[in-house]
Amino acid sequence: MKLIQTLLAVAAPMFAGACMSDTDLVKGAEGFRACKYNDTKGIATICYGYNLQRSKAAGDLKSVGANLSTVMAGGCLSQSQCDSLLNIEMVSARNGARNVVGTTPCACANAVMVDMTYNLGSLSAFNTFTGLIKQGRWKDAAADGHTTLWCSQVGNRCSRDMNQILQC
Secondary structure (H helix, E strand, C coil): CHHHHHHHHHHHHHHHCCCCCHHHHHHHHHCCEEEEEECCCCCEEEECCEECCCCCHHHHHHHCCCCHHHHHCCCECCHHHHHHHHHHHHHHHHHHHHHHHCCCCCHHHHHHHHHHHHHHCCCCCCHHHHHHHHCCCHHHHHHHHHCCHHHHHHCHHHHHHHHHHCCC
């Protein structure tokens, strides 16, 4: 028992500053549903928050071996199909985040920028927040993030993301 306590005491600091990856942030916030559902805004959605009403949905679903009409009628996708859709959306979210803030020297902040972009579609309206991120002013950015309408709408997702930025 004493050996376990010693190992935990030594290992704990190594993990204290660890941050979640962008994919883990998205998965944790979006949750997983294999079958079509309506999100909090009434938008037809599937898997990890994939918006079935967007113009590219039919093509994305076809690329993973599914049919939009079937899914919209209440159909479900496999875990593998959902993972493929998530991968498509993560590429888009990573590119979108880089287009707005570039790549910061902090992996924790980069992951948050991708998570927020996945959720919002773009960070372009968050001028003060993204400006502070670009300047590496992590504490100020997290404080500003907490004041946004987005933060009041997503609750725990915002708190988790802003706390991750504070790890920078």
